[in-house]
Amino acid sequence: MAKLIIVSNRLPVKLQEKDGQLSYQASEGGLATGLGSFYKKENNLWIGWPGQVVSEEDKQERIIDDLNKENMHPVFLTETEIKEFYEGFSNETLWPTFHYFSQYAVYSQQLWETYVKVNQKYCDEVVKQAGPEDTIWVHDYQLLLLPSMLREKLPDSTIGFFQHIPFPSYEVFRLLPWRKELLEGMLGSDLVGFHTYDDMRHFLSSVNRIVGYGSTHGWINTPTRSLLVDSFPMGIDYDKYAGTAALEEVKRRENVYRGNLNAEKVILSIDRLDYSKGIAQRLEAFEKFLEKYPEFQQKVTLLMLVVPSRDAVEKYKELKEEVDELVGRINGKYSRISWNPIQYFYRSYPLETLSAFYRMADVGLVTPMRDGMNLVCKEFVASKLDQKGVLILSEMAGASKELSDAILINPNDINQMVEALHQALTMPEEEQITHMRNMQTSLQRYNIHHWVSMFMDRLSYVKIKQLSLATS
Ligand code: G6P
Numbered sequence: 001m002a003k004l005i006i007v008s009n010r011l012p013v014k015l016q017e018k019d020g021q022l023s024y025q026a027s028e029g030g031l032a033t034g035l036g037s038f039y040k041k042e043n044n045l046w047i048g049w050p051g052q053v054v055s056e057e058d059k060q061e062r063i064i065d066d067l068n069k070e071n072m073h074p075v076f077l078t079e080t081e082i083k084e085f086y087e088g089f090s091n092e093t094l095w096p097t098f099h100y101f102s103q104y105a106v107y108s109q110q111l112w113e114t115y116v117k118v119n120q121k122y123c124d125e126v127v128k129q130a131g132p133e134d135t136i137w138v139h140d141y142q143l144l145l146l147p148s149m150l151r152e153k154l155p156d157s158t159i160g161f162f163q164h165i166p167f168p169s170y171e172v173f174r175l176l177p178w179r180k181e182l183l184e185g186m187l188g189s190d191l192v193g194f195h196t197y198d199d200m201r202h203f204l205s206s207v208n209r210i211v212g213y214g215s216t217h218g219w220i221n222t223p224t225r226s227l228l229v230d231s232f233p234m235g236i237d238y239d240k241y242a243g244t245a246a247l248e249e250v251k252r253r254e255n256v257y258r259g260n261l262n263a264e265k266v267i268l269s270i271d272r273l274d275y276s277k278g279i280a281q282r283l284e285a286f287e288k289f290l291e292k293y294p295e296f297q298q299k300v301t302l303l304m305l306v307v308p309s310r311d312a313v314e315k316y317k318e319l320k321e322e323v324d325e326l327v328g329r330i331n332g333k334y335s336r337i338s339w340n341p342i343q344y345f346y347r348s349y350p351l352e353t354l355s356a357f358y359r360m361a362d363v364g365l366v367t368p369m370r371d372g373m374n375l376v377c378k379e380f381v382a383s384k385l386d387q388k389g390v391l392i393l394s395e396m397a398g399a400s401k402e403l404s405d406a407i408l409i410n411p412n413d414i415n416q417m418v419e420a421l422h423q424a425l426t427m428p429e430e431e432q433i434t435h436m437r438n439m440q441t442s443l444q445r446y447n448i449h450h451w452v453s454m455f456m457d458r459l460s461y462v463k464i465k466q467l468s469l470a471t472s
Helices: 030-035 057-068 079-098 109-129 146-153 179-186 197-211 238-245 248-260 279-292 314-334 351-360 376-382 414-425 429-445 448-471
Strands: 004-010 013-018 021-026 045-049 072-074 135-139 158-162 191-194 219-221 226-231 265-272 300-307 342-346 363-366 390-394 407-409
Touching: 004 030, 004 109, 021 057, 045 109, 057 072, 079 109, 079 314, 109 146, 135 146, 135 448, 146 158, 146 179, 158 448, 179 197, 191 197, 191 448, 197 226, 226 448, 238 351, 238 376, 248 351, 265 279, 265 351, 265 376, 265 414, 279 300, 279 314, 279 414, 300 351, 314 342, 351 376, 363 376, 363 414, 376 390, 376 429, 390 414, 390 429, 407 414
Parallel strands: 004 045, 004 135, 045 072, 135 158, 158 191, 191 226, 265 300, 265 363, 300 342, 363 390, 390 407
Antiparallel strands: 013 021, 219 226
16 A cells, blocks of 8 residues: 655654663654654654664664654664754754854855765665655755655655745855755655745745746746645644643643742743744843833733753854843843743643643744744644634744734834734733634644645646646
């Protein structure tokens, strides 16, 4: 039976080791959370890195056995590969460039060569697992070269590629010394997907100007084949989030937290620690808000969860220090014995705790400088069973294209964020409910299942179209 093979840098689980005991914990980030509930269906499988260096062969064997039972196949990365492929080229070259932080980008031939080598390593594992009738779905910026590598080994296979982060405008993309090779890597796909129309347009423009292939209605004709480029805004597993928010245990936790938190109103912020998320700017806006609207002092608390991420990368270390310092400064300035303006947690939490936080928050504050989609804002909306609460969302997140019922802000405009906080905290209940209901209706319909089937249907359509083009 034909199967779907999902390939991403990271598996949806992370390996943990304590006193020689192996265990597996859910991975962070949009991709793992988004597709986590999907891949176990039928005989699908997921190929990716288990998140740790494992050098001993017998341990690798144990991990392979454990993961195979869950339809996963690990790709083991060495310490050097983690440094140069994952932390290096993926997160110090591509990530900053694609998020318009090109001043942070490192250009190193050594990192590039390891990126090529590791993409080849993923290719070898896919080729081991794939049959000719299978569909291969490659995800994200860590594996941009994989579609072409696979095409070379499996010329007739069905290959989809989806990019979860933004695709920058040509003027930014062209700064990369390996821009042509990266595009050619992606062009090995049959279908290339982005979250938004703008990302797709930027990609087509780079392909045109760098590789020289034009496009018509998203179709690119290379000298040997045709492929399609399109946008597919990713949804969430709506029922999972709404269902979790309805659990008695989650309601109980919410009551406990509310009781412990001495505040009439709660503003919630949840992100991985990342400069693209605008955490420092958000803190600055909250500080200005307390200054401009002192009547909210001792009444409103910012509950800020920052999930540790890529902490070996220099810019992330620096950001951690900046955030720690900002929180300390603001709390030092405004705290009372009975009230803290910011409750700051630097760790990850299980879904039930997050759900209790979503339930309890009056305002969801999601203000990235750039974000491919952002699923946290969607999870917040899905968890609001009483439909009360307000979402403040950055225009720079892909999700803002769908969630026009949120208060949309430009994260560079601190004063606008201050006013948005005031507007959100004073919004009449009926108005909150109207906006929340509209957003819920749309997210319920355009959920993760809808996203997967849209992408898969389009991929099948491309294969049929390619056949008819070849025979005409
Ligand atoms: C974003 C990326 C994912 C990545 C995730 C977590 O959501 O699009 O590809 O897996 O961040 O980052 P990490 O570096 O921990 O995998």
